[in-house]
Amino acid sequence: MAAKAVVLHAAMLAATFVGAPAVAQTNDPNLSQKQIDCLSRTTAAGADCEDGAKNGGGQSGAGNAVGGAVFLPSLIVDLFPNPPARPTPAPTQPAPPKSPTSSAAPAPPPSGPITPPTGLNLAAPPRAVSGEFVPDEVLVTVAGDAGAVQRIATTLGLQVRSQRQSRLLGTTLVRYGIPDGRPVGVVLAQLAADGRTQRREPNHIYSLQQAAGIVNYAFERIALDSKQASGENVRIAVIDTGIDDTNPALKGVIAGQFDAMPNVPIKKRDHGTSVDGLIAGVGALEGIAPGAKIYHARAFEGGKSSMDVILSALDWAAEQDVRIINMSFVGPKNDLLGTACRNARALGMVLVAAAGNNGPKAPYGYPAAFDGVIAVTATDAKDGLMPQANRGAYVFLSAPGVEMVAPSGTGSDVVTGTSFAAAIVSGAIANLIHAAPDRSADEIEKALAATAKDLGPKGRDNDFGYGLLDIKAAGAAKE
Template sequence: MPKVSAYSPMPLRRLIHLGLVACVGLALAGCVSGPGPRSGTAPTVLEVGRVYGLVPSRRESQALNRAAEALGYAAHPGQNLDGLGLYLVAVDLPEGISGQEAIAALEARVDTAVVGVNHAYRVQQDAPTSDTASLSFANAALNWPEAACRAVGPVGLIDTGVDPAAPGLQGARVVSRRFARGPRPPMQHGTDVASVLADPSRLRGVTLYAADVMATGPNDVAAGADSLVRALDWFARNDVRVVNLSLAGPYNKLLDLAVRTAAERDMVLVAAVGNAGPQAAEQFPAAFSSVIAVTAVDARQRPYRHAVRGPHVDIAAPGVDVFVPGLNGGRFVTGTSIAAPFVTARIASDRALYGRASVEAIRRAMAQDAVDLGPAGVEWIFGAGLMQAPERC
């Protein structure tokens, strides 16, 4: 089954397969994620009583506002996302109106609008395993050149906040902006991912645009689809051509449109496949067709036991017990979150790929060099296999 296209809303039969039809309908009643082995009971929808609309112009954002007010909803002024060429409109709903009802009513009145609920996206990092035999297996496994490669251009990161003073970010320039509303969670996850991406043994001269999208809610830490959309707009306005997303969640119409628009502007997105388990349905944004989906392997090239599997998996990278330097000497980190930044660094260091190649061309280039780990060819566990760095930077 091919990856979900980011160029059209997901068909009904696909939503049924993912168990999301009922979730969208019950979004404002506190719908929770499916019962996969690691999904728990965290809410799938971040905001209750609100939907968001994306439209292509200011005039249409005003039309969406008028339509909302005519329906008895409370619309907020549209936010200009000029990097993506879109406007984002938040609409608050009166009690008794479901998200599904509001979406249908607003899209019927403004046919250019894409309206959706604000799904939640969570980081994909787990506790280390007991297999900590090597402190530095990652670069060797990837055949990374001994001399660190220089970043071709700026790199984007959508995650928690990032501590620019972290030992693993020496030499990197970090430009941060917060997009989430609500209390800020600890910066550990974003700092770990950034430290893998911009490790001075791997990548030199990195300018990292760190989009802080996570907030602490009543149940857990999560990012809303609206924050991800606004972060992609920020990257587009700053000519960031490769972006790392070490988070995952359900299909969302707003994120679908934003990912498609970013791809049309030559932005390559690299995302973790997620840690919901091998029997779980595809997670997004990794399952979008224009996103590079990364899974994790350990030092013995075995698949990470909690990684999501499926036909959308593109490539594998180290993600189990990867050593990250820290103030107290460092620590081991595990998850598909940790595998994704290796692939992002690979793209950011290659002039033939950064800002010049399509997502399909990048897939082909990485598949050509990858070490095949499973059955011959691309398959559901490892994708094309273990990513390999070029012989020379």
């Protein structure tokens, strides 16, 4: 999927989202840290900021243009990470026109028993051959005609099984058989002593790379056996973008849907589809908690939403009697959102949220920074921290979230971001609840903190929180 940015014009946003006034967290890379801090303040009109900071330093009034909006944590980073720099390939010459392959008639194999030659001088010790190969054949290029090909076979006790003039190799390619059981490495060394041969290789075996299924590296990193993973019948609410519920990875996964912004057309389905799939996907893109039931609330379009829309989605989720709420979005502190999260936790729900993708100096991201919400940051396949991740004392747990294969609105994609790390944690918690349905939200949170694999500085830190999720240890933790 080609990388591209998702942009929603301020005029559309103002016409679409109506809610309690709030200043949105911005993802504008041109703003200074002071300007970002001013945009995140909840004081009326940023009273103690300079005019230039209020207006994004002259960047088209960024702070005022997005009033009342809450951002997914840098959706551009989540779904369209900057691709690694790649060297520009050198221009290639046009391929020559195709022509029929010319073939010399293979010489008949020698009649009668073949006696292996003795006393041959090996030009090199027997070669160590790696990879799978046909055990009784070698491939050789020969300078000469069919007579030369046969003379080599007779000298070394080989069979000519096929020969042809290779256009791309520019010479005769011969497939010799080894009828007496000599190791391929020995025969290659014997051929190297014959000046009539040019190149000598094993007849290696290759296979098509069609995978029956893709096991996400997250399973290994969080100590969860993919064959035993299950969130069967655990009810999980996801508040996100619209989804592609026709994606095979979501077949039978979505138990209910709610559109918190029905008057806004759905244009993007990638983010929500990826989050749902990582949690409970089926088939080739199996999620962390197969069998879990997803209650999906669409509350974002163009990467943005408003507080009233999100609260509407949260209310709907609470009515579905879910055990887990996944919130892969970030915005400013809002007391209404804080109250809603606190009350959801009091009802026994486990709240999981993305820590944010706006960099080490970004302000705290909410709802992740509220008490009682498990704030998740993203690590890669080697447990390294995603460079764009937010930092702070509110970070609770680390989980895989860098370059993972996930379903999307266009089939599948490679995704990166704390959004997806949060989905991994939500799926892992579903496994805990499936194994022990009576386990409370408080008990789950304590077990996750006590058993996390410490990363970075010793103990809880602002980068990794308590460390990398270890679901096997958390499942075995005693209360």
